[in-house]
Amino acid sequence: MRIAIIQFPGSNCERETQLAVQRAGMEPVEFLWNQPSETLSHFEGYILVGGFSYEDRARSGIIAALDPLMLKLREESRQGKPLLGICNGAQILVESGLVPGLENDQLGAALTDNKRLRQGKVLGTGFYNAWVHLRLTDHYQAGAFTRCLSPQQVLHLPVAHGEGRFLLPPALLGEMQARGLNLFQYCAETGEVRDEFPINPNGSIDNIAAITNPSGNVMAMMPHPERTANGDAIFQSMRDYIREGNYKRETPLRYQPPALEIHHYQTGGELARELIVELIITDNQALSVNNELRRANLDVELKRQTHWEIECDNRVTYEKILASELLYNKRKEFALDCPVAPKLPREPAFLVRAKEDWIGRQKKQRLETHFGIKGIHALRHSVIWRVQARQNLDLITHRIIHSHILFNPYAHDCYHY
Numbered sequence: 001m002r003i004a005i006i007q008f009p010g011s012n013c014e015r016e017t018q019l020a021v022q023r024a025g026m027e028p029v030e031f032l033w034n035q036p037s038e039t040l041s042h043f044e045g046y047i048l049v050g051g052f053s054y055e056d057r058a059r060s061g062i063i064a065a066l067d068p069l070m071l072k073l074r075e076e077s078r079q080g081k082p083l084l085g086i087c088n089g090a091q092i093l094v095e096s097g098l099v100p101g102l103e104n105d106q107l108g109a110a111l112t113d114n115k116r117l118r119q120g121k122v123l124g125t126g127f128y129n130a131w132v133h134l135r136l137t138d139h140y141q142a143g144a145f146t147r148c149l150s151p152q153q154v155l156h157l158p159v160a161h162g163e164g165r166f167l168l169p170p171a172l173l174g175e176m177q178a179r180g181l182n183l184f185q186y187c188a189e190t191g192e193v194r195d196e197f198p199i200n201p202n203g204s205i206d207n208i209a210a211i212t213n214p215s216g217n218v219m220a221m222m223p224h225p226e227r228t229a230n231g232d233a234i235f236q237s238m239r240d241y242i243r244e245g246n247y248k249r250e251t252p253l254r255y256q257p258p259a260l261e262i263h264h265y266q267t268g269g270e271l272a273r274e275l276i277v278e279l280i281i282t283d284n285q286a287l288s289v290n291n292e293l294r295r296a297n298l299d300v301e302l303k304r305q306t307h308w309e310i311e312c313d314n315r316v317t318y319e320k321i322l323a324s325e326l327l328y329n330k331r332k333e334f335a336l337d338c339p340v341a342p343k344l345p346r347e348p349a350f351l352v353r354a355k356e357d358w359i360g361r362q363k364k365q366r367l368e369t370h371f372g373i374k375g376i377h378a379l380r381h382s383v384i385w386r387v388q389a390r391q392n393l394d395l396i397t398h399r400i401i402h403s404h405i406l407f408n409p410y411a412h413d414c415y416h417y
Contacts, residue, residue: 002026003044004031004047005028005029009053010055011088013049013088014030017047017050020225020226020232023229024235025239026044026242037069040073047085048086049086050089050226057285057287057289059095060088060111064088065095077098083218084219085099085221087224091163095111099220100172100213101252106257110410111167113165113359115203117203125362129158129160130159132157132186136183137182141216144241145238146237156189157228158228159223167411168208172253172255173206181212181213182208184221185206186199186204215250217247257409265351265416265417272309272310273318275308276384277308277328278335278336286302289385292405299390302387303386307381307417313374317374321376349386350406350417351414352385353382355412364376364379367379384417
């Protein structure tokens with residue numbers, strides 16, 4: 001029973017995953033992203049391991065999700081073979097559309113920046129490393145990863161991620177709950193599900209720790225079951241599923257994503273000022289996006305900038321914010337406190353902002369509490385992508401937007417800038 005342990009550049013959990021697969025009585029086989037994808041058909045199951053594929057550039061999982069290897073995994077999963085994505089592997093599955101399982105594997109969810117709140121105060125965003133409790137949901141759908149687990153059984157597993165917060169549109173969440181596809185939820189040690197930190201370590205909607213596709217053979221899970229024997233039942237369930245060979249293909253979810261609408265960006269009010277920050281050093285984020293677009297035969301060059309929209313009382317307050325050096329690092333970045341429009345109309349730009357801008361909210365909180373700056377009404381964080389192409393600009397821009405490489409529409413808003 002051979003299981004492919006799939007690694008992209010930056011994966012780092014292959015050793016723990018191999019040991020977990022061995023404990024379950026299966027044979028783990030390392031499989032690198034640049035090996036011939038057709039040889040994947042020789043395996044009985046697949047695991048996308050955790051880590052930081054492509055250093056989480058652009059956003060976690062998106063570069064790997066666009067790799068041609070995922071097309072082969074899609075084909076194999078449709079034959080009923082089990083496919084487990086752990087942490088970064090879960091992010092790859094979500095960005096590829098293999099979960100939650102819409103028609104034609106359309107993008108249906110997001111795994112985005114963690115948020116840790118208590119009594120309305122931002123305790124933190126970004127990477128979080130701790131042990132958590134989770135269990136199957138009350139009305140879970142049995143599948144490839146549940147056979148050796150009992151209802152109400154509480155697992156104690158580690159989490160280690162910066163973008164692990166599940167986001168789903170309400171209509172899709174309701175459909176998934178009705179079908180039991182919101183498979184695992186974060187809970188207290190007693191099994192009680194409460195949406196509060198640290199029980200919910202990242203602010204996931206519905207306390208979701210893992211979701212599955214309608215057929216139950218593809219699961220995206222943020223906690224790490226491979227790092228402890230506490231998670232062995234998940235791998236044993238995978239083994240028993242393969243042994244039974246009883247695959248039932250279920251109908252895709254009915255939810256249909258709305259059409260993408262990109263409006264023109266407007267600042268929040270009369271007091272708003274714009275600060276655009278650009279790296280002096282090489283921008284590896286933009287470099288990886290450009291490399292991926294070229295691999296997709298798009299003759300294009302993208303430039304990335306950080307955008308801050310600051311609403312404050314006056315210029316004095318604004319200068320205090322800049323002097324704090326909290327919004328940019330003068331040793332490797334420079335800033336312009338006015339918008340920089342594209343020089344040519346042939347060079348469009350897109351501003352991408354998180355729907356829940358916890359980075360901006362946390363920065364505002366720190367400016368007020370740590371630096372004692374008063375008179376800040378709002379602070380918003382975004383990224384600007386400037387597009388340069390020598391030909392077929394409209395077609396290229398359309399392909400870039402619909403690849404979702406610049407933003408996930410469930411987690412971000414995108415504007416013409």
